Amino acid sequence: MSDTVLYAVFPYLAILVAVGGGVYRYRANRFSYSTLSSQLLENRRLFWGSVPWHYGIVVVLLAHLVGFLIPGLWANLTSNPGTLYTVELIGFTFGLAALVGLCVLIFRRFTTERILSVTSPMDGVLLLALLVQVALGFYVSLAYRWGADWYVDTAVPWLISLVSLNPQTHFVSSLPLPVRLHMLNGFVVIALFPFSRLVHLIMFPFWYLWRPYQLQIRNTVRPAAGGAGH
Amino acid sequence: MDIRAQVSMVFHLDKCIGCHTCSIACKNIWTDRKGTEYMYWNNVETKPGTGYPTRWEDQNHYKGGWVVDGKREKRLRLRLQGKWGTLGNIFYNPNLPQLDDYFEPWTYDYQNLFTAPLTEKQPTARAISMVTGKYMDTIEAGPNWDDDLGGSQVYANNDPNFDGASEEEMRQINEINSTVFFYLPRICNHCLNPGCVAACPQGALYKRGEDGVVLVSQERCRAWRMCVSGCPYKKTYFNWSTGKAEKCILCYPRLESGQPPACFHSCVGRIRYIGLVLYDADLIEETAKAPQDQLVMAQRNIIKDPFDPAVIASARANGVPDSKIDAAQKSPVYQFVKKFGIALPLHPEFRTLPMLFYVPPLGPVLAKVENGVYDNVASEARLGPLMSSLDRSRIPLRYMASLLSGGNEEIIRDVYRKMVAVRVYMRSKKVKDIPAEEVERALQLGKTTPAEVEAIWRLTSMPTFEERFVVPPMERETAVDSLFPVLDPVSRNYPIRKGAVGVGFHTDPARGP
Ligand code: SF4
Ligand code: SF4
Numbered sequence: 001m002s003d004t005v006l007y008a009v010f011p012y013l014a015i016l017v018a019v020g021g022g023v024y025r026y027r028a029n030r031f032s033y034s035t036l037s038s039q040l041l042e043n044r045r046l047f048w049g050s051v052p053w054h055y056g057i058v059v060v061l062l063a064h065l066v067g068f069l070i071p072g073l074w075a076n077l078t079s080n081p082g083t084l085y086t087v088e089l090i091g092f093t094f095g096l097a098a099l100v101g102l103c104v105l106i107f108r109r110f111t112t113e114r115i116l117s118v119t120s121p122m123d124g125v126l127l128l129a130l131l132v133q134v135a136l137g138f139y140v141s142l143a144y145r146w147g148a149d150w151y152v153d154t155a156v157p158w159l160i161s162l163v164s165l166n167p168q169t170h171f172v173s174s175l176p177l178p179v180r181l182h183m184l185n186g187f188v189v190i191a192l193f194p195f196s197r198l199v200h201l202i203m204f205p206f207w208y209l210w211r212p213y214q215l216q217i218r219n220t221v222r223p224a225a226g227g228a229g230h
Numbered sequence: 231m232d233i234r235a236q237v238s239m240v241f242h243l244d245k246c247i248g249c250h251t252c253s254i255a256c257k258n259i260w261t262d263r264k265g266t267e268y269m270y271w272n273n274v275e276t277k278p279g280t281g282y283p284t285r286w287e288d289q290n291h292y293k294g295g296w297v298v299d300g301k302r303e304k305r306l307r308l309r310l311q312g313k314w315g316t317l318g319n320i321f322y323n324p325n326l327p328q329l330d331d332y333f334e335p336w337t338y339d340y341q342n343l344f345t346a347p348l349t350e351k352q353p354t355a356r357a358i359s360m361v362t363g364k365y366m367d368t369i370e371a372g373p374n375w376d377d378d379l380g381g382s383q384v385y386a387n388n389d390p391n392f393d394g395a396s397e398e399e400m401r402q403i404n405e406i407n408s409t410v411f412f413y414l415p416r417i418c419n420h421c422l423n424p425g426c427v428a429a430c431p432q433g434a435l436y437k438r439g440e441d442g443v444v445l446v447s448q449e450r451c452r453a454w455r456m457c458v459s460g461c462p463y464k465k466t467y468f469n470w471s472t473g474k475a476e477k478c479i480l481c482y483p484r485l486e487s488g489q490p491p492a493c494f495h496s497c498v499g500r501i502r503y504i505g506l507v508l509y510d511a512d513l514i515e516e517t518a519k520a521p522q523d524q525l526v527m528a529q530r531n532i533i534k535d536p537f538d539p540a541v542i543a544s545a546r547a548n549g550v551p552d553s554k555i556d557a558a559q560k561s562p563v564y565q566f567v568k569k570f571g572i573a574l575p576l577h578p579e580f581r582t583l584p585m586l587f588y589v590p591p592l593g594p595v596l597a598k599v600e601n602g603v604y605d606n607v608a609s610e611a612r613l614g615p616l617m618s619s620l621d622r623s624r625i626p627l628r629y630m631a632s633l634l635s636g637g638n639e640e641i642i643r644d645v646y647r648k649m650v651a652v653r654v655y656m657r658s659k660k661v662k663d664i665p666a667e668e669v670e671r672a673l674q675l676g677k678t679t680p681a682e683v684e685a686i687w688r689l690t691s692m693p694t695f696e697e698r699f700v701v702p703p704m705e706r707e708t709a710v711d712s713l714f715p716v717l718d719p720v721s722r723n724y725p726i727r728k729g730a731v732g733v734g735f736h737t738d739p740a741r742g743p
Contacts, residue, residue, distance in 0.1 A: 208431035218439030
């Protein structure tokens with residue numbers, strides 16, 4: 001019963017909150033969609049925190065995503081010991097970078113006077129949830145080796161069962177506690193998405209690569225015979 | 231030809247008295263909110279001096295604006311970084327100015343003056359940071375810290391325009407500093423090739439098609455902070471409280487109703503002119519790529535004659551209403567920049583094609599004290615030595631060239647000669663103490679005519695409000711028409727973002743409970 005609540009109901013709720021809340025916030029208060037950068041106020045520590053954190057977490061998240069999206073290929077990759085070592089090593093390195101970066105960011109946020117003045121309670125909650133998440137993930141990767149391998153046989157089928165609206169909790173319900181906490185806390189982070197600065201995540205401006213440099217916008221529609229514009 | 235309308239400005243530096251009324255007018259209207267205290271969309275700095283933010287002109291440090299390079303084909307690229315570089319540096323912008331490059335804003339603990347217990351000593355109002363709310367023991371910088379050189383030559387010597395000056399030149403400069411300086415009021419230049427717009431990966435900054443005002447959409451900005459670095463004039467700022475970029479909006483709500491921006495309206499020295507120019511958007515890239523010493527000429531060339539029928543036809547085809555074409559024909563900016571050719575862009579070598587032009591300060595070059603005698607223009611044979619003395623003028627030509635012509639001293643000399651001609655000619659008319667042949671020579675050297683001199687004089691010293699500010703009201707009623715069919719069948723998908731412009735934002739109007 002509690003398994004159903006934890007591994008079948010809660011994830012749906014978290015995603016519902018994230019999507020519903022995100023869309024609502026985008027429509028009702030688009031102004032608030034911001035990374036809320038504090039670089040203007042403090043620069044040096046930010047470098048040692050933000051750079052390792054972001055690059056670390058992006059790679060780790062992508063690895064999670066690839067395993068989930070193309071489990072066949074992933075399983076193939078990790079069945080070869082050589083590649084498995086490499087994948088684990090990469091994961092370890094970037095996971096460590098993310099963890100260290102996050103610690104620097106937390107330290108920075110709560111010890112720099114100027115940064116404290118732009119810190120909201122939600123920032124604290126979010127940082128705590130992220131710290132728990134990354135630390136758990138890091139611990140799992142150390143304590144239960146070859147996670148890149150067993151991930152495709154446990155969490156991935158569970159996630160796929162969630163996506164296909166046919167939740168199968170047995171894939172994960174008997175995993176060790178730290179692993180299960182990592183999964184659940186992951187959904188806590190997802191649920192925090194619309195209430196925090198995490199919203200900047202889906203705003204990453206890839207299209208800049210295709211856009212012309214200059215941008216012109218008119219309030220009026222120009223007449224049909226209009227010349228070429230940007 | 232792709233003619234568009236651009237609202238454009240001229241500041242006449244000889245007339246600026248450095249009173250900062252413009253800065254205060256702007257601050258009181260736009261930047262007295264939390265997170266904007268440190269911003270001066272309009273600031274007035276003392277030159278020579280380091281400016282605001284400190285040494286903003288030093289692009290080796292701040293990496294603003296554009297550079298032209300490329301082996302086979304000349305390419306225009308942001309000095310900051312390429313597009314991939316922007317995405318790679320998005321988590322940490324290596325070239326972002328820090329709050330301390332501007333200053334940490336503060337207020338005072340005035341309450342203490344009333345509530346302090348009775349003691350021998352007078353109570354003080356200590357400074358309180360407007361960022362942290364904590365007491366500040368030492369204030370190390372503030373707005374206009376080096377105003378009027380701040381009582382020291384430290385600031386003048388650090389002016390980036392003196393980089394590479396010889397020891398001898400520095401000695402001269404220091405001598406000069408003890409006697410002369412001038413003011414440089416600065417706002418956003420609403421450039422034709424803005425670095426801020428190009429640097430923003432989100433596309434939050436844009437040039438408004440109707441009049442070329444450069445704005446930040448507050449709803450699109452996600453605080454990637456690249457615009458702050460991309461602008462070589464450091465005229466985009468970051469609001470640390472809301473997490474949004476903000477910049478001079480040229481008081482567009484005032485512009486739209488036909489009023490000049492607040493800093494223009496309040497200017498005590500009446501140094502400011504605003505008007506429309508018609509420019510050829512097809513020439514933007516070519517102009518921005520011009521060789522450095524040709525940039526001023528190229529920029530004059532991109533501005534087209536508003537009386538030329540071909541120009542008018544192209545403007546009409548682009549939807550420029552007749553009211554704007556009419557205004558462009560009466561534009562004081564067109565007079566100063568194109569007809570008289572005495573207003574120059576600030577640091578054209580940044581290649582953003584700034585649309586704010588400066589008439590350089592002539593300064594009191596025409597008089598000096600020698601042997602206790604005040605040598606004014608009434609003494610014999612003065613014009614010859616005085617004209618050649620331009621090279622020894624108290625504000626060195628080279629310095630002005632570094633500021634206003636991309637290093638081309640010839641342009642500065644031409645402008646000064648014309649301005650001297652105006653002085654000599656008008657004096658000969660009003661005081662009648664200059665022989666006719668000298669007036670003639672001044673006119674020749676200045677490559678000008680009595681008619682033009684009179685026109686310059688009139689627009690410099692006697693212009694009416696309506697002559698200084700020629701801004702037709704925006705035809706907002708046509709904007710309303712375009713609100714409903716969001717997809718225009720002919721021009722196809724013209725992005726309409728009414729309500730998403732500039733500072734502030736709208737939510738849909740709701741009615742009833
Ligand atoms: S001066 Fe204004 S328009 Fe030009 S780059 Fe800077 S902010 Fe942009
Ligand atoms: S108000 Fe006019 S005269 Fe006074 S500082 Fe500003 S630009 Fe100069």
